[in-house]
Amino acid sequence: MKQYSAWKVFKNGLTGQKDWGRAWRDPEPKQAYDIVIVGGGLHGLATAFYLAKNHGLKNIAVLEKGWIGGGNAGRNTTIVRSNYMMPGNRQFYEHSLQLWEELSHELNYNVMFSQRAHVALFHSPGARDAYARRYNTMRLTGSDGELWGLEQLKNEIPHLNYNDARFPITGAAVQRRAGTARHDAVAWGYARAADQLGVDIIQNCEVTAVRRDGGRVHALQTSRGEIKAGKVGFAVAGNTTRLWQMADLGNLPIESHKLQAFVSEPLKPLLDHVVVFGVGGAHFYISQSDKGGMVFGGDLDWYKSYAQRGNLPIVQDTCEAAMSILPCLGRVRLLRHWSGVMDMTMDGSPFICKTPLKNLYLNAGWNYGGFKASPASGWYFADLIANDRPHEFIEHFSLDRFTRGVIIDERGAGPDPKLHG
Numbered sequence: 001m002k003q004y005s006a007w008k009v010f011k012n013g014l015t016g017q018k019d020w021g022r023a024w025r026d027p028e029p030k031q032a033y034d035i036v037i038v039g040g041g042l043h044g045l046a047t048a049f050y051l052a053k054n055h056g057l058k059n060i061a062v063l064e065k066g067w068i069g070g071g072n073a074g075r076n077t078t079i080v081r082s083n084y085m086m087p088g089n090r091q092f093y094e095h096s097l098q099l100w101e102e103l104s105h106e107l108n109y110n111v112m113f114s115q116r117a118h119v120a121l122f123h124s125p126g127a128r129d130a131y132a133r134r135y136n137t138m139r140l141t142g143s144d145g146e147l148w149g150l151e152q153l154k155n156e157i158p159h160l161n162y163n164d165a166r167f168p169i170t171g172a173a174v175q176r177r178a179g180t181a182r183h184d185a186v187a188w189g190y191a192r193a194a195d196q197l198g199v200d201i202i203q204n205c206e207v208t209a210v211r212r213d214g215g216r217v218h219a220l221q222t223s224r225g226e227i228k229a230g231k232v233g234f235a236v237a238g239n240t241t242r243l244w245q246m247a248d249l250g251n252l253p254i255e256s257h258k259l260q261a262f263v264s265e266p267l268k269p270l271l272d273h274v275v276v277f278g279v280g281g282a283h284f285y286i287s288q289s290d291k292g293g294m295v296f297g298g299d300l301d302w303y304k305s306y307a308q309r310g311n312l313p314i315v316q317d318t319c320e321a322a323m324s325i326l327p328c329l330g331r332v333r334l335l336r337h338w339s340g341v342m343d344m345t346m347d348g349s350p351f352i353c354k355t356p357l358k359n360l361y362l363n364a365g366w367n368y369g370g371f372k373a374s375p376a377s378g379w380y381f382a383d384l385i386a387n388d389r390p391h392e393f394i395e396h397f398s399l400d401r402f403t404r405g406v407i408i409d410e411r412g413a414g415p416d417p418k419l420h421g
C-alpha cells in the first residue's frame, strides 16, 4: 500500500492518475478470527485500527452488511466539538478532539478537519448563565471555550437575524477548536490505515445470527458463511437492538429513531462557523461545506424506526428553523436530504462496555453525536477489548449505570431517548 504525499499528487497529476492502486484490499472472509468487529461505520473501523496500532493485535476482521460508511458514518452533518461538562463525558470528548487534531497525519489521509469554531447561540440571560457554567468548567479542565456578546457575534457572523427573530439572539458560547470534517474521508482513512496493519475489511457481509456456547459467543452466522470469533465487538449504531436480540440478550435501554440532514445548492462563502441554536422546542445546526452547500439539520423524526428515510413534517420544521436564524437562505434551493438511524439511549450517553457474555463487547448509544466521538470511541473500545477491562475514562459508559443510578444526562432532558440531541 502506498503512502500518500504531495509528491505523489503532483506525479500522478502528470501521468493521468493511473498509479494510485487500491486503498484497501477486498479479502474473502476467513473461517475464524481472534477479534471480529460487527459494523463498518466509523466506530467499528476506528476500533479495528486502534486494536492493531495501539495493541499490536493481528487476525482482526470488520464485518459490514453493506459498504463501509454507508450508515450514519456517511450521513451526518460532521460537527466535531468537545463542549461537554459532565464527568465521564468531559475527558472522553476532549481526548477525541485532540485525536481529531492529528487524525490526517495519523492516518496519512486528509480527513479535511476544519477548526472553524462551534457557535451556540443563546437567547436569554438564563441560557447565558447555563452556558457560562458549562464553558467555565471546560476551561478549568483543559479545554477551550469563550462567551461572545452581541457586538462580537455581529462582527464575526453578520448574516444572522438580529432584527426580528422570534427568539432574539443575545450572544453565543463558542468553542474555537471545534469544527467539521469530511465524513466519508474519515471512514476511508480508518479503513485504509487498518487494512495496512492487516485488518480484513469485509463488505457485503451481514451478520444474521449469533451462535452462543453458554456464556460466550462461539461464532457469527453471516451472509457469507459462518465465522468463528475469539472476541466480538458490536459497533452497529442504529441496529444495535437487532444484534442484541440475535445474541438472545433481551432488550437494551436504546430506541432507534431517525434523523434527517439537508444540503442546499452550492453558494459563495457565506458562513465560516458552525452555528447552533436550541430554544422553545426548536433545534437547529448549520455549516457550509467546502463545496459551498449549506449543510443543516434539526430534530429527530420523533418516532421509532429502522428506516433510513425521513418525513416531510421535519423538512418543514427544519427549514422554518433555518429561516428564523438565516432569512437570507429563503430563496436558496434544497439539493438533497436524507436520514440515518440513531441509537438513542435513556440518558443521551453512550455504552462502551462489557456485556453479560464473556467475549462480547458493546459500543453503542451514540445518539446523534457519534461522529465527533469516533476517534476516542475506537481508541477506548479497542483498549476494552484488548485488556478486558474499561479504562477509567469510560468506566461510566456501562450498561449497569441505570441500575446503579449513575446516569450521565448532559442535556438534563430526563429518561426519554428522543429528547437527547
Ligand SMILES: Cc1cc2nc3c(=O)[nH]c(=O)nc-3n(C[C@H](O)[C@H](O)[C@H](O)COP(=O)(O)OP(=O)(O)OC[C@H]3O[C@@H](n4cnc5c(N)ncnc54)[C@H](O)[C@@H]3O)c2cc1C
Binding pocket: 038, 039, 040, 041, 042, 043, 044, 063, 064, 065, 066, 067, 068, 069, 070, 071, 072, 073, 074, 075, 076, 077, 078, 079, 080, 205, 206, 207, 208, 235, 236, 237, 238, 239, 243, 259, 260, 261, 297, 338, 339, 340, 341, 366, 367, 368, 369, 370, 371, 372, 373
Ligand atoms: C443526519 C445525521 C446527522 C448527524 N450529525 C452529527 C454531527 O453533526 N456530529 C456528530 O458528532 N454526530 C452526528 N451524527 C451521529 C453520527 O453520525 C453517529 O452517531 C455515528 O456515525 C454512529 O457510529 P458509526 O459511524 O459507527 O455508525 P454507522 O455508520 O451507522 O455504522 C454501523 C454499521 O453497522 C452496519 N450493520 C448494521 N447491522 C449489521 C449487521 N447485522 N451485520 C453487519 N453490519 C451491520 C451498518 O450497515 C453500518 O454501516 C449524525 C447522524 C445523522 C444520521
